[in-house]
Amino acid sequence: MTKHIPVLLGAVLDALGDINGKIIVDCTFGAGGYSRAFLSRGANVIAFDRDPNVIDDAKKLMQEYGDRFQFVAKPFSSIADLDDKVDAVVFDLGISSMQIDVPERGFSFRYDAPLDMRMESDGMTAAQLIEKLSVQELTDVLRNYGDVKKAAILARVIKESNPQTTFELRDLIHNPKDVAPVFQALRIAVNDEMGEVERALSVVPELLNTGGKCICVTFHSLEDRIVKNIFREWTTPRGDPRLPVVADAPFKMLKAIVPNAHELNENPRARSAHMRGVLKSC
């Protein structure tokens, strides 16, 4: 199985600065590339992942780092349940190479497998979601999460055929350019990925200590737009701009970063990544 190569890790570490002794929440543990880098720089890490298959990698870090590393096998919106404030919250969104490359998980149109696409082991599979949604709702999923052209026609074809496997779905999509966007759209819907990001970000301002940072690495424009808009809101001065006294914004924007040519060469999966970050200033 392909080992996941962490994307934009150097940029994330640069943005975080000195993390020795700090508490960092790694919202998307994956293969633990980010968590390991934070721990090796002296941070305490609380990591989340909704995928039960990552537990072996998490156990290795527990053995190596003891109390400095905690793992929570839950969706990252559960950061709302953390009791104490932290110094950084980091998201490396999307799916890992391990998830894409295990055929039976049904994320990839390259392997024939049941149409599953769940990051967790419970909840509705993509095949069940297609059965449950109306043609209109499926059209919206394809349009909003995949920017699929002729989404209404395709949604009707998919509903009528009721695909149960990745290849059955793939073969219904006549335009090859639509295959990846259709799979992406269904994956986002199955896992409520946008809802998760919005719910988690909504608690970050309260969770962070002053001077703390929130860093997000995104992989497609919809996700990136949500993060950008939320960060813009946090970094906009409060109050009526026509009045002489306007309260400072609670956050400052950090420089946005995309992968350089070297990283893209080493890891083609980094090609659509963007890193955005904010610093809690008061």
Ligand SMILES: C[S@@+](CC[C@H](N)C(=O)[O-])C[C@H]1O[C@@H](n2cnc3c(N)ncnc32)[C@H](O)[C@@H]1O
């Ligand atoms: C791109 S990978 C992270 C890779 C990680 N940074 C590394 O260096 O190995 C994304 C991971 O986030 C997890 N994930 C995605 N959405 C999640 C959510 N809402 N809650 C918890 N984990 C999530 C996925 O299961 C996957 O393992």
